[in-house]
Amino acid sequence: MGTVEYIQHHLTNNSVGEGFWTFHLDTIAVSVLLGALIVVTAMRLGKQLETDTPGGFQNFVESILDFVSVNVRDAFPGHNPLIAPLALTIFLWVWLMNFMDLIPVDLFPYLFQLVTGDSHAYLKIVPTTDLNTTLAMSLTVFVLIVFYNFKIKGGWGYAKMFLFHPFGKFLVPVNIIMTLIEEVSKPLSLALRLFGNLFAGELVFLLIALIGGTLAVGAAALFWAPLQVLLDLAWLIFHLLVITLQAFIFMVLTIVYLGMAHEEAH
Amino acid sequence: MNINATLLIQMIAFMLLIWFVNKVLWGPLSKLMEDRQKRISDGLSAAEKGKHELELAENKAKEVLKEAKTQAQNILGQAEKRGSEIVEDAKVKATEEAGRIKASAQAEIEQEVSRAREELRKEVASIAVSGAEKILGKEIDAATHNDMLETLVKSI
Numbered sequence: 001m002g003t004v005e006y007i008q009h010h011l012t013n014n015s016v017g018e019g020f021w022t023f024h025l026d027t028i029a030v031s032v033l034l035g036a037l038i039v040v041t042a043m044r045l046g047k048q049l050e051t052d053t054p055g056g057f058q059n060f061v062e063s064i065l066d067f068v069s070v071n072v073r074d075a076f077p078g079h080n081p082l083i084a085p086l087a088l089t090i091f092l093w094v095w096l097m098n099f100m101d102l103i104p105v106d107l108f109p110y111l112f113q114l115v116t117g118d119s120h121a122y123l124k125i126v127p128t129t130d131l132n133t134t135l136a137m138s139l140t141v142f143v144l145i146v147f148y149n150f151k152i153k154g155g156w157g158y159a160k161m162f163l164f165h166p167f168g169k170f171l172v173p174v175n176i177i178m179t180l181i182e183e184v185s186k187p188l189s190l191a192l193r194l195f196g197n198l199f200a201g202e203l204v205f206l207l208i209a210l211i212g213g214t215l216a217v218g219a220a221a222l223f224w225a226p227l228q229v230l231l232d233l234a235w236l237i238f239h240l241l242v243i244t245l246q247a248f249i250f251m252v253l254t255i256v257y258l259g260m261a262h263e264e265a266h
Numbered sequence: 267m268n269i270n271a272t273l274l275i276q277m278i279a280f281m282l283l284i285w286f287v288n289k290v291l292w293g294p295l296s297k298l299m300e301d302r303q304k305r306i307s308d309g310l311s312a313a314e315k316g317k318h319e320l321e322l323a324e325n326k327a328k329e330v331l332k333e334a335k336t337q338a339q340n341i342l343g344q345a346e347k348r349g350s351e352i353v354e355d356a357k358v359k360a361t362e363e364a365g366r367i368k369a370s371a372q373a374e375i376e377q378e379v380s381r382a383r384e385e386l387r388k389e390v391a392s393i394a395v396s397g398a399e400k401i402l403g404k405e406i407d408a409a410t411h412n413d414m415l416e417t418l419v420k421s422i
Contacts, residue, residue, distance in 0.1 A: 015272075022270040031276065035283040042291035049294060051302055065295055084296070085288035093283060127276075132269060136276030 007206050010105060011199075013130060014122040024130055031127040034096040038089075064091070071252055076259040083258055086144075090137065091251040094194065097133065098243030100126040101198055102236055105205045128198040128246075131191065138190035141254050145186065148261040157264075186257050190250060197246050201239050208232050387419045394418060 013024035045061060054062060068088045076083050103125065112123040127133040149158045162179045163172050211228040395415065 013272075017271065020270050022268070022272070023275065024270075024272040027272055028275050028279070032279055035279060035286070038283070039286045039290060042287070046290055046294050049298055051298055051305070061291075062295065062299060065292070065299065069296070082284075082288075085292040086284055088292055089280075089284045089287040092287070093280075130272065132272035133276045135269065136273050137280050139273075140277050140280050 003210055006210065007203070009120075009122065010109065010206055011124065011129075011202070012122045013124050024124075024132060026123050026125060027127045027130040027133055030100060030125050031093075031097055031133055034100075034127075035093060037096065038092050064088075068251070072255055075252060075255045076262070078259075078262050080148075080258075080262065082144075083255060086141075086258075087251045087255050090254055091247050094128060094137075094250050095244060095247035097127040098198055098247060101129070101201055101205070101243060102239060105202070105209050126198060126202055128194055129202050131195050134191040134195040135187070137250070138187035141190065141257065142187035145183075145257050145261045148258060152262050152264065186253075190253055190257075194246050194250055197242060201235075201242060204235055205232070205239075208235060391415050391419045 014026040015022050015024045017023050042061075045058060048055075048058075050058060065088065068091060069084055072084045072087055108125045109121075109123045113119050113121050124130065149161075153161065162176050163169075165175055165179055167175055167178070208228055208231045211224050211231065395411075
């Protein structure tokens with residue numbers, strides 16, 4: 001199997017359906033499983049909540065909650081009970097989905113191929129390297145942005161933002177185009193940033209995985225195999241930072257965008 | 267990259283997850299944390315209040331103690347005064363009693379003395395009469411010589 005085939009194979013989703021009605025089964029399954037993991041863990045924790053003497057895990061979860069609520073308080077003016085759970089969901093879910101990137105790239109595809117008996121079965125276990133996932137989240141956020149813009153500013157207030165922002169009343173056509181670009185770029189940049197980072201990260205993992213496998217033949221493996229392990233470890237540690245940072249950025253930008261939507265028209 | 271119906275599934279999954287997270291994670295836990303915060307601040311203010319009250323109570327106790335001490339001092343002084351008064355009184359009374367007893371004893375003695383003297387006079391008179399009888403060898407009429415006898419008795 002050549003290098004190009006190897007990489008392409010790894011970056012293809014296991015899907016059913018045709019055209020638009022294609023479903024990426026691996027993306028859906030992994031992301032739903034991770035969501036379920038959050039819910040089940042939360043429910044199990046909820047049964048043994050301690051007000052006065054929180055245990056280790058409750059402390060850990062509380063510190064995450066605290067972290068999220070501090071960010072919401074800093075970046076979000078006013079009060080909306082939806083924002084904090086939304087931010088928490090984004091942070092936890094995105095982080096977990098990103099974390100799938102740190103699992104050795106060949107492990108799950110290999111196991112999956114063993115189980116299904118199909119040596120060419122596709123499996124891509126990082127849902128955030130699927131644009132559908134990141135765009136789904138950013139579009140949901142976008143819907144909320146539009147909804148709250150209408151709710152807080154009112155229809156006319158929202159329209160005024162398009163007409164007179166940022167250059168005042170003498171450049172209305174330019175204003176409309178500028179604001180439109182600005183608004184549309186919000187969900188797009190959210191989705192593409194996360195997708196791009198994780199996709200690139202996955203690609204680097206794949207390239208590192210190729211070092212020991214395809215390049216090394218015979219005695220040369222003695223040199224290439226340790227190098228692969230070393231590089232893999234280095235990239236893994238760096239990537240651990242990246243996945244956390246990306247989850248954090250997605251969360252903070254969501255809070256900020258929704259905060260902007262909550263500002264009164266002026 | 268191909269955008270397809272997976273997007274719709276993921277949107278639904280995302281919204282459901284937000285709902286679930288709010289229901290089972292954010293809701294209960296943030297309420298718990300708020301409760302705890304409230305309890306802690308309540309506890310701290312209660313402690314502060316308790317400290318203040320303790321201070322007040324201590325001050326009050328000090329005052330009461332001081333008052334009690336002065337009162338005790340007063341009572342002690344009064345008692346001492348009263349004691350010495352009683353002693354003085356008793357002394358006076360005792361002296362009076364002693365005087366009285368002495369006076370009555372003296373009176374009794376004088377009475378006794380005068381009684382004895384009377385007795386003695388009578389005795390002496392009769393002795394004198396009987397002596398005179400013996401000397402004169404005849405009866406002396408007591409009635410006739412009564413005046414003489416009276417003078418005699420008185421002179422003794």
